[in-house]
Amino acid sequence: MSLLTYRSAVARGIAQEMRRDDRVVFLGEDVAAAGGVFKTTVGLLEEFGPLRVRDTPISEQAILGAAMGAAMTGLRPIAEIMYSDFFAVCWDLVANEISKSRYMSDGQVSFPLVIQCGNGAGLRFGAQHSQSIENWAMSIPGLKVVAPATPRDVVGLMAAAVRDEDPVVFFNHKALYASKEEVPDGEIVDELGKAVVRREGGDATIVALAAMVPRSLAAADLLAEEHGIQATVVDVRSLVPLDTQTILSEVEKTGTLFTVEENPRLCGWGAEIVSIVTEERWDALDGAPIRITTPHIPLPSADSLEDLALPTPRRIADTVAKALKG
Amino acid sequence: MTEVQSSSEISEELGISLYRSMSTARQFEKRAYDLFMQNLVKGTTHLGIGQEAVASGVAEAMADGDYTFVTYRGHNHLVARGTPLAPLMAELLGRDNGLMHGKGGSMHLIDAERGVLGSYAIIGAQLVIANGAAWSAQYRGSGQVTVCFFGDGATNIGAFHEALNFAVIWNLPVVFVCENNLYMEYTKTDTITAVEHPAADRAAGYNLPRIVIDGNDVEEVYLTAKKAVDLARAGGGPSIIEAVTYRHGGHSRADPAKYRDPAEVAEWLEKDPLPAYRARLIARGVDPSVFEKIDAEIGVEVDAATEEAKAGEWPKPERLYTNVWADGGAEWRN
Ligand SMILES: Cc1ncc(C[n+]2csc(CCOP(=O)(O)OP(=O)(O)O)c2C)c(N)n1
Ligand SMILES: [Mg+2]
Numbered sequence: 094m095s096l097l098t099y100r101s102a103v104a105r106g107i108a109q110e111m112r113r114d115d116r117v118v119f120l121g122e123d124v125a126a127a128g129g130v131f132k133t134t135v136g137l138l139e140e141f142g143p144l145r146v147r148d149t150p151i152s153e154q155a156i157l158g159a160a161m162g163a164a165m166t167g168l169r170p171i172a173e174i175m176y177s178d179f180f181a182v183c184w185d186l187v188a189n190e191i192s193k194s195r196y197m198s199d200g201q202v203s204f205p206l207v208i209q210c211g212n213g214a215g216l217r218f219g220a221q222h223s224q225s226i227e228n229w230a231m232s233i234p235g236l237k238v239v240a241p242a243t244p245r246d247v248v249g250l251m252a253a254a255v256r257d258e259d260p261v262v263f264f265n266h267k268a269l270y271a272s273k274e275e276v277p278d279g280e281i282v283d284e285l286g287k288a289v290v291r292r293e294g295g296d297a298t299i300v301a302l303a304a305m306v307p308r309s310l311a312a313a314d315l316l317a318e319e320h321g322i323q324a325t326v327v328d329v330r331s332l333v334p335l336d337t338q339t340i341l342s343e344v345e346k347t348g349t350l351f352t353v354e355e356n357p358r359l360c361g362w363g364a365e366i367v368s369i370v371t372e373e374r375w376d377a378l379d380g381a382p383i384r385i386t387t388p389h390i391p392l393p394s395a396d397s398l399e400d401l402a403l404p405t406p407r408r409i410a411d412t413v414a415k416a417l418k419g
Numbered sequence: 420m421t422e423v424q425s426s427s428e429i430s431e432e433l434g435i436s437l438y439r440s441m442s443t444a445r446q447f448e449k450r451a452y453d454l455f456m457q458n459l460v461k462g463t464t465h466l467g468i469g470q471e472a473v474a475s476g477v478a479e480a481m482a483d484g485d486y487t488f489v490t491y492r493g494h495n496h497l498v499a500r501g502t503p504l505a506p507l508m509a510e511l512l513g514r515d516n517g518l519m520h521g522k523g524g525s526m527h528l529i530d531a532e533r534g535v536l537g538s539y540a541i542i543g544a545q546l547v548i549a550n551g552a553a554w555s556a557q558y559r560g561s562g563q564v565t566v567c568f569f570g571d572g573a574t575n576i577g578a579f580h581e582a583l584n585f586a587v588i589w590n591l592p593v594v595f596v597c598e599n600n601l602y603m604e605y606t607k608t609d610t611i612t613a614v615e616h617p618a619a620d621r622a623a624g625y626n627l628p629r630i631v632i633d634g635n636d637v638e639e640v641y642l643t644a645k646k647a648v649d650l651a652r653a654g655g656g657p658s659i660i661e662a663v664t665y666r667h668g669g670h671s672r673a674d675p676a677k678y679r680d681p682a683e684v685a686e687w688l689e690k691d692p693l694p695a696y697r698a699r700l701i702a703r704g705v706d707p708s709v710f711e712k713i714d715a716e717i718g719v720e721v722d723a724a725t726e727e728a729k730a731g732e733w734p735k736p737e738r739l740y741t742n743v744w745a746d747g748g749a750e751w752r753n
Pocket of ligand 1: 490492540541542569570571572573600602603670
């Protein structure tokens, strides 16, 4: 075991896969010589050389196009889009090309590629460098969507994403880069489509993703201290494929469902989970499922305003307590 | 226009092969148009009738295993790379025996077996994707060359510019071929473009030579493409070729193309690449009966492909849920 930051986990996950398979190549802006704008890819150029770890121009369409063309001809590229907000300038490649070409050709071509990016708020970057766009990605048929909450998962899910034969959008959370935990040495390989129960409690089921996982865990502590409410926290980890069985069974145990989402309210991922749970476990629910989300607004930059916008442990705990106790 | 000396470099056999390729594309697309008018081909088609010399000339310069990327106006390119006509026609008809089992249609044709890695219907996308195939070939050291076609209108979209810069800085084995048919949909491209030659006049901005050729002269196309393909294969990096041509019909479907000056259309019909090339080969001594025979053979082939396509079943309902994912299925949850 050793202590690993989420930031270092990004490079460790990529390096693990590049060591194993020389078809894995990595490209993006400032990823090679500079080691990434968040220093998440330090050391990769030195270890794997300039043919496998490549700096690109500021050309997001060219980056994803290169990844797509390479994936369909035998490589397994990892492409970095620096901030997830920048998907907006290369969305054609994501939404029309990479995601749909296998289906349109009825399986003639495959796209074993990973698009990793920095997603989410908390760094006071304002409306165009802070968005949580996991719900954009999950709305496109043909894309797998992963958002790790812990350093261990950054490594294990990256391995699963690289080894998957389908395109995976991999959302690293910018506000988690400094977080750390003890992780096993050696290879870590996880599985896509498996949620994890991070905390067990019999009273309330909270379902969260990425940076909302530690916030939900903190909320669970508040609920226990202040109200004696024991909350289960489910880390979804993978929106596509979605582990509905774990979610459904955790909802059955408490009769409640609270989703904690960083994405803006409309069409957030939690709406889909609420819809599945109400359709399939209506009788198990003691009350209406409740979504705790960022409001449907662009994100502001000032500390105090951004803090108001995102779900906080306080808001999560108060919402759960109010629903349970009235 | 770049001067290319032709006759000495083109054997009679090669000339006949070029003619056959163009004539196959022409007859195939004429039939596709008829079937569209009979409402057997649904949705839309974009025909390359009049532009065959570009498709056939470039394809002839490529090797087996090379990659082709094209636009929604791509039937002629698949024909030129050897895609069998029946599955191609069946795909246009939306049948289960189609190249993609009816899931792609005219605008999205892929024939991976023959290196045609796709027809792209969102303007410009194929240029950046072609770079990826070229990068992969470079990385694997396979010697494969990628050729990417696009229209004159596509030179005004960002992806075109991103792709050219990227191909040059990575020295990719890719050849970009602009089929300049003077129009983007219903608008003349020179009325909405800052330069006269939309592709070639941009080349200098990417440190590439300016190459404009007569896209209706199949030998000029072949010889120019051969140089560029050979250069790419030898590690000399990308090229961009602008081939000036003309579509005989409308942009798509049953577009009557009323926005074009009839005198302009008449002038370009005079420059139809097929009769022009036939006449050239006859002048070089090929017996005219050779072409009659080839055309008749292709007619039989196109008839047979049409019958086979029409006899195809509708796609099985199960196809709706196949091949979203590499495991063959469409499941997104457990
Ligand atoms: C991004 C995008 N914008 C617009 C269109 C609609 N559209 C389809 S074909 C076309 C004209 C393209 O002209 P050109 O590149 O010259 O190719 P041509 O059709 O002449 O072969 C347009 C505007 C599209 N498919 N994609
Ligand atoms: Mg055009």
